[in-house]
Amino acid sequence: MSGSRPASAVxxxxxxxxxxxxxxxxxxxxxxxLQDADVAAARxxxxxxxxxxxxxxxxxxxxxxxxxxxGPADVAVVAVPPAAVATELAAAQRxxxxxxYTDVASVKELPVRLARExxxxxxxxxxxxxxxxxxxxxxxxxxxDLFLGRPWVICPLPENDPAAVLLVAQLATVCxxxxxxxxxxxxxxxxxLVSHAPHAVAAAMAARLEHAPDGALALAGQGLRDVTxxxxxxxxxxxxxxxxxxxxxxxxxxxxAAELEHTAGALDQIxxxxxxxxxxxxxxxxxxxxxxxxxxxxxxxxxxxxxxxxVVVQVIIPDQPGELARLFRAAGDAGINxxxxxxxxxxxxxxxxxxxxxxxxxxEQLSDVLAAEGWPVxx
Amino acid sequence: MSGSRPASAVxxxxxxxxxxxxxxxxxxxxxxxLQDADVAAARxxxxxxxxxxxxxxxxxxxxxxxxxxxGPADVAVVAVPPAAVATELAAAQRxxxxxxYTDVASVKELPVRLARExxxxxxxxxxxxxxxxxxxxxxxxxxxDLFLGRPWVICPLPENDPAAVLLVAQLATVCxxxxxxxxxxxxxxxxxLVSHAPHAVAAAMAARLEHAPDGALALAGQGLRDVTxxxxxxxxxxxxxxxxxxxxxxxxxxxxAAELEHTAGALDQIxxxxxxxxxxxxxxxxxxxxxxxxxxxxxxxxxxxxxxxxVVVQVIIPDQPGELARLFRAAGDAGINxxxxxxxxxxxxxxxxxxxxxxxxxxEQLSDVLAAEGWPVxx
Numbered sequence: 001m002s003g004s005r006p007a008s009a010v011x012x013x014x015x016x017x018x019x020x021x022x023x024x025x026x027x028x029x030x031x032x033x034l035q036d037a038d039v040a041a042a043r044x045x046x047x048x049x050x051x052x053x054x055x056x057x058x059x060x061x062x063x064x065x066x067x068x069x070x071g072p073a074d075v076a077v078v079a080v081p082p083a084a085v086a087t088e089l090a091a092a093q094r095x096x097x098x099x100x101y102t103d104v105a106s107v108k109e110l111p112v113r114l115a116r117e118x119x120x121x122x123x124x125x126x127x128x129x130x131x132x133x134x135x136x137x138x139x140x141x142x143x144x145d146l147f148l149g150r151p152w153v154i155c156p157l158p159e160n161d162p163a164a165v166l167l168v169a170q171l172a173t174v175c176x177x178x179x180x181x182x183x184x185x186x187x188x189x190x191x192x193l194v195s196h197a198p199h200a201v202a203a204a205m206a207a208r209l210e211h212a213p214d215g216a217l218a219l220a221g222q223g224l225r226d227v228t229x230x231x232x233x234x235x236x237x238x239x240x241x242x243x244x245x246x247x248x249x250x251x252x253x254x255x256x257a258a259e260l261e262h263t264a265g266a267l268d269q270i271x272x273x274x275x276x277x278x279x280x281x282x283x284x285x286x287x288x289x290x291x292x293x294x295x296x297x298x299x300x301x302x303x304x305x306x307x308x309x310x311v312v313v314q315v316i317i318p319d320q321p322g323e324l325a326r327l328f329r330a331a332g333d334a335g336i337n338x339x340x341x342x343x344x345x346x347x348x349x350x351x352x353x354x355x356x357x358x359x360x361x362x363x364e365q366l367s368d369v370l371a372a373e374g375w376p377v378x379x
Numbered sequence: 380m381s382g383s384r385p386a387s388a389v390x391x392x393x394x395x396x397x398x399x400x401x402x403x404x405x406x407x408x409x410x411x412x413l414q415d416a417d418v419a420a421a422r423x424x425x426x427x428x429x430x431x432x433x434x435x436x437x438x439x440x441x442x443x444x445x446x447x448x449x450g451p452a453d454v455a456v457v458a459v460p461p462a463a464v465a466t467e468l469a470a471a472q473r474x475x476x477x478x479x480y481t482d483v484a485s486v487k488e489l490p491v492r493l494a495r496e497x498x499x500x501x502x503x504x505x506x507x508x509x510x511x512x513x514x515x516x517x518x519x520x521x522x523x524d525l526f527l528g529r530p531w532v533i534c535p536l537p538e539n540d541p542a543a544v545l546l547v548a549q550l551a552t553v554c555x556x557x558x559x560x561x562x563x564x565x566x567x568x569x570x571x572l573v574s575h576a577p578h579a580v581a582a583a584m585a586a587r588l589e590h591a592p593d594g595a596l597a598l599a600g601q602g603l604r605d606v607t608x609x610x611x612x613x614x615x616x617x618x619x620x621x622x623x624x625x626x627x628x629x630x631x632x633x634x635x636a637a638e639l640e641h642t643a644g645a646l647d648q649i650x651x652x653x654x655x656x657x658x659x660x661x662x663x664x665x666x667x668x669x670x671x672x673x674x675x676x677x678x679x680x681x682x683x684x685x686x687x688x689x690v691v692v693q694v695i696i697p698d699q700p701g702e703l704a705r706l707f708r709a710a711g712d713a714g715i716n717x718x719x720x721x722x723x724x725x726x727x728x729x730x731x732x733x734x735x736x737x738x739x740x741x742x743e744q745l746s747d748v749l750a751a752e753g754w755p756v757x758x
Contacts, residue, residue, distance in 0.1 A: 131598050131600060132600075143693070145695065151597055151598050153598070180594070180597065180598070182594060186594070189595070190592065190594055190595035190598055191595075191598060193587060193588070193591055193595050194588075194591075194595050194596065194598050194599045194600075194603050195598070195600065195602065195603065197584070197587070198584055198602060198603050198606045198607070199602065200639065200642055200667070201580060201583075201584045201606060201639065202602075202606050202671065203667055203668050203670070203671030204580075204635050204638040204639050204642065204667065204671070205576070205577055205580045205635055205674075206670075206671040206672075206673075206674035206675045207638060207667060207670035207671050207673075207674050208572060208576070208631060208634060208635060208638075208674065209572070209573075209674035209675070209677050209678065210670050210673045210674045210677065212572055212573075212674075212677065213569065215559070215561060215565070215569055216568070216569035216570075216572050216573050217573065217677055217678060217679060218530055218559065218679065219510050219530050219532070219559075219569055219570060219573050219574070220573045220678050220679060221510060221511075221573075221574065223574065223577060223578065223581075223608075223609040224573050224574065224577050224678060225678055226605040226606070226608050226609065227577045227580060227581050227605070227606055227608075227609065228577070228671070228674065228675050228678065229602075229605050229606075229675070230602040230605065230606065231668075231671035231672065231674065231675045232671075232672060232675040232676070233668075235665055235668035235669050235671075235672055236665070238668050239661060239664045239665045239668055242646065242664055243646075243649045243657075243660075243661055243664060246646040246647070246649040246650035247646070247650040249646055250642075250643040250644075250646030250647055250650065251643075252587060253639045253640075253642055253643040253646065254639075254640065254643040255587060256583050256584055256587060256639055257636045257637075257639035257640040257643060258636075258640075259583040259586060259587075260579065260580065260583050260632045260633075260635055260636035260639065261632075261633065261636040261637075261640070263579055263583065263629075263632055264629040264630075264632040264633040264636060265629075267621065267622075267625040267626070267628055267629030267632065268625070268629055270622045270625040271625040271626040271629065278622075281622075282618060282622055285618045285621055285622060286614055286615070286618045288579070288582055288583065288586060289582050289610075289612075289614035289617050289618055290614050291582070291585070291586035291589050292581065292582030292583070292585040292586050292607070292610035292611075292614075293585075293610065293611060293614055294585075294586075294589045295584075295585035295586050295587065295588035295589045295591075295607065295610065296585045296588070296607050296608070296610045296611040297611070298588050298589065298591065298596055299588065299596060299599050299603060299604055299607065300596060300597065300599060314522070316524060320716065321710070321711045321714050321715060321716045321717075322707075322708075322711030322712075323711075324707040324711070324717060324720070325704060325706075325707035325708040325709075325710065325711035325712075326711075327707075328701075328703040328704035328706075328707050328708075329701075329704040329707075329708060330704075331700070331704065332700045332701030332702075332703070332704035332705075333701075333704075335700050336700060337699065337700045338700075338703060340722050341703070341720060341722060343719050343720060
């Protein structure tokens with residue numbers, strides 16, 4: 001094991017994350033062997049160019065039967081659900097599949113604890129978690145660029161061989177990710193706050209809509225869609241994730257519940273119409289909303305780091321082929337880079353509004369260029 | 380007052396909604412008079428083409444001094460915060476500004492109750508609420524098409540003159556909105572569920588981030604951004620809205636709080652690691668997530684009605700001028716209508732991924748067309 005990047009890898013679990021890691025490694029010329037209990041998934045991943053199927057040689061518990069043709073790979077990536085990581089890791093270590101091992105589970109304390117309990121070799125197992133993921137799952141949704149510029153958490157253990165840590169860090173780098181080192185416990189608290197609790201909060205809000213009157217749902221706007229969007233995620237997968245991070249996720253949820261209960265109490269005071277109580281309650285309401293503002297402002301923008309102050313230029317577009325092309329061509333011809341675009345449709349009508357996000361210095365020029373070409377434009 | 384559409388209107392309050400109503404009416408050739416206690420706002424709205432300033436003639440409480448040159452307008456739209464509607468309505472009725480009156484506040488029981496208490500003429504006041512709104516506010520954010528295809532709730536009162544109800548309904552139609560008739564009480568319960576409570580839920584989740592570790596925030600993804608986005612709204616405005624709908628909003632928030640408290644309890648059971656309790660808790664978790672799925676599925680899509688099953692085609696694009704133009708030109712040339720587009724940026728890297736939403740039958744053709752032009756494309 002040298003200081004250089006891995007030359008070969010085994011990926012165990014050909015789901016979205018495993019297959020994406022494999023594609024990223026293949027894109028860098030690294031040899032990849034694929035394994036999945038679901039052979040069809042492994043075959044699909046191989047068909048996408050993610051690597052070759054690992055021969056089903058290697059008898060578990062019988063040392064000396066090599067699992068990887070040509071000898072152990074530099075690194076094995078265990079890409080299975082959190083509660084299954086330790087078992088797969090133990091099996092892979094028994095087969096001697098690789099010189100070092102990592103996983104990609106979205107919690108870290110549970111797999112580490114189970115790996116200890118199962119007697120896994122902790123010198124060679126460096127826990128990891130690439131932050132990525134999509135609404136879609138399975139190998140067909142995989143993308144070689146899934147980790148580009150995204151954080152990849154690595155949680156070195158006290159027992160770790162430094163060379164193993166280095167190799168897993170290089171795996172993250174080769175996939176285009178930005179390495180973040182933190183303890184398993186801290187990782188789990190962090191993701192509880194920014195991922196697991198928000199999922200349950202979205203689900204709790206969405207659950208109120210299950211039996212809502214049709215009339216109420218007809219009044220829904222983009223705000224409700226955004227708040228609840230992630231609640232459409234796979235319940236089985238999220239049940240596993242929340243259960244695997246039960247302590248920290250529960251803590252955040254309890255705090256959010258208390259905040260909402262307190263807010264409901266303030267609203268009761270206001271509904272009760274007793275002036276002094278109303279004033280106090282109004283201040284409490286304002287305080288929650290202000291803290292919400294402050295919290296949102298701390299979330300890094302799409303490009304990482306604080307969101308640059310983009311300006312929105314709005315253009316009304318007919319909902320027909322070629323109109324967006326004409327719009328972007330006009331902007332491109334003027335050398336204006338459109339940073340982001342949202343299309344808002346007007347339900348039932350053949351027009352939409354394109355919201356074009358540009359740097360402030362480009363907004364006026366873009367407005368002028370588009371207006372000159374006859375677009376109904378507004379800043 | 381005939382069965383035909385209004386020929387003239389007064390808009391009181393030149394904020395986002397008032398100015399947008401005025402622009403929509405002007406676009407249909409209807410005469411509009413503008414008034415705002417903030418004269419600069421009224422002037423800005425007039426400058427945008429939303430109408431003419433209402434002369435500050437008309438002495439409050441002195442009948443016979445006409446407020447509108449040429450006699451009362453057909454309809455006056457009171458576009459001020461919920462708690463201020465009744466006062467403005469009373470003043471407008473004293474001045475005899477119009478033949479009928481409506482408002483646009485996002486709650487309906489409060490202004491109706493206050494209007495009764497102030498002794499307003501309820502024959503001519505038909506409460507209303509166009510469902511629209513944007514993150515931005517003020518006259519400069521106004522759009523003539525803000526109401527196109529959106530619901531516009533009208534809450535006829537028992538005292539209403541049928542001709543007034545008809546005229547207010549026509550106002551909604553002229554603005555391009557879809558009329559929905561419902562009682563003030565039901566309206567308030569509906570918007571508590573789909574708008575006011577979700578706002579407070581987003582704020583409560585976002586508030587947990589205010590003092591979160593930087594490291595945690597660096598792991599944030601699109602899910603967290605979506606769940607908390609609306610919590611960036613104006614706290615003063617939302618304090619007023621929540622306070623004005625305190626009863627129904629508090630009820631929904633208490634239910635969400637209870638759901639989250641219950642979920643936190645289930646997670647405690649799981650963290651406690653007692654097998655039977657874990658199984659029960661796991662089922663409870665699955666049940667919440669399943670109901671979340673069901674709730675999200677009930678929200679109508681962007682185009683109203685159940686969301687059509689669009690398919691996503693992904694294309695990797697360099698982050699530079701002209702690339703999106705080239706992409707949309709290729710699609711347009713092939714006669715393919717792109718229903719929606721999301722741009723995902725890869726932080727720190729000069730590429731992005733465009734997700735193109737198309738009807739299923741167009742997905743393969745679009746993939747082929749783009750691949751043929753050398754785009755890295757994936758369905």
